[in-house]
Amino acid sequence: MNSYIAIVWLVALLGVGVQAASVATPGCGGSTSAKDIKLVKPTNPPRECEYHINAYSKYVCQLRIDFAMTLAQPELLESAQTGLKTAECSVDYFEVNGLRLCGEEVWQHIYVPFNASAGVSRIDLLISLANRAGGSSLPTPNWDMVVTQLECPAGASVRELFAPSDEPQARATSFTDGFLVAPPGCLQYFPQTKGVVKSFNYNDGHGVYPSHLNYAICFRRTTQTSALTIRSYFFHVGAESSASTLLTDNSCYRSGSSSVNNADFLMVPQAKLVENNERATYFCGATHNDVVISSNNPGPLLVLFNSDEIYDSNDAGFAFTYTVE
Structure with missing residues (x-):
């Protein structure tokens, strides 16, 4: 493009x-x-x-x-x-x-x-x-x-x-920017009903996301919106070298060397894994398989990404498609 x-x-x-x-x-x-x-x-x-x-x-x-x-x-x-x-x-x-x-x-x-x-x-x-x-x-x-x-x-x-x-x-008498204006506090905003979201410096899964990030990725909600569905096709967030599966919730807060907490995660409010209907909010780990997550939280549609001060060799980022239903 x-x-x-x-x-x-x-x-x-x-x-x-x-x-x-x-x-x-x-x-x-x-x-x-x-x-x-x-x-x-x-x-x-x-x-x-x-x-x-x-x-x-x-x-x-x-x-x-x-x-x-x-x-x-x-x-x-x-x-x-x-x-x-x-x-x-x-x-x-x-x-x-x-x-x-x-x-x-x-x-x-x-x-x-x-x-x-x-x-x-x-x-x-x-x-x-x-x-x-x-x-x-x-x-x-x-x-x-x-x-x-x-x-x-x-x-x-x-x-x-x-x-x-x-x-x-x-x-003002007229404004034409309303479709693009993001909700307050959003670093990224996707007003279309379908699209692709990638972490910063994703580089086709060969990059490294910077440390010390904490930001909201938002999506447009209308009066007809019922859910946000995410299909992740690449996910390496807070992943230890041995990780090969998606981890959730408490598993995303694990201790690294020198007792420094490692807390890299993607947070999806009121979410569930569609495959097994498991409820979860925090997602981390590593997987190249398609993982479908559905969220139906009230209020603004969003996911949050957090990266702490610790770099791990598998911190390559994420890529997912989304659909606002």
């Missing part, structure tokens, strides 16, 4: 006809207040490439960033005290709002809160690169990003979570 298709897909969802001239393309160090933005690696990128996204309007509430990138893999840092390793994005990284990502991505996306009505006027996106002089073995860096400023009506719940106000605010 190339960047043109990604832009067309976003425009189709928004229901707005956008000409190519309306998509801003700032370079490193540049600023823009455009609603639709495309960021690509320059021919000779500097060690630090920063983009400044200024609010398109006072109704902007989120940025959606769709991106493909090739950066260095997470660095495995060993603790002198425990001998345990952690996977950190410290060589190359993409950083926004305190989140760092690295490695290989083929059209992932994230959401960033951007509450312009509360006085937030700018979001900075940073690409930091290691020195590649002298025949470095690091991969040639590359990135291609589509940034969309999403607008919410003043007083909408997504705003009230971040900036409650006693003053009534006038509503």
Whole structure:
């Protein structure tokens, strides 16, 4: 999927006809207040490439960033005290709002809160690169990003979570971004009824997800929604080298060396394994077999992913299809 298709897909969802001239393309160090933005690696990128996204309007509430990138893999840092390793994005990284990502991505996306009505006027996106002089073995860096400023009506719940106000605010006459606006607190949001979800730096099961992640993956609920069904086809989360099956609940909180708790898991509220009707909430371990999980929790449809500070050689991530029924 190339960047043109990604832009067309976003425009189709928004229901707005956008000409190519309306998509801003700032370079490193540049600023823009455009609603639709495309960021690509320059021919000779500097060690630090920063983009400044200024609010398109006072109704902007989120940025959606769709991106493909090739950066260095997470660095495995060993603790002198425990001998345990952690996977950190410290060589190359993409950083926004305190989140760092690295490695290989083929059209992932994230959401960033951007509450312009509360006085937030700018979001900075940073690409930091290691020195590649002298025949470095690091991969040639590359990135291609589509940034969309999403607008919410003043007083909408997504705003009230971040900036409650006693003053009534006038509503805009029309908004076309509603389908794409994520529920508050979601790092990723999938509004379509079917799709594929992969962990960061999945890289066809050959990557390493970064340590210290804790985020919500959300799905669109309507008044007709009855369940979320997940079919996992690759799962290596918190897996010890001997693990070959999916583990659940208490098995996901096991002690590693030096008595440091290992708690990498995918949490699915009020879930059950369809094959044997077993109830579970936390999922970890390793399996390449299809595993079907169904969830019918009330409220927002979501799953949570957590990775602690301990790296294990089998921490490759997950990939699953989903259906909102």
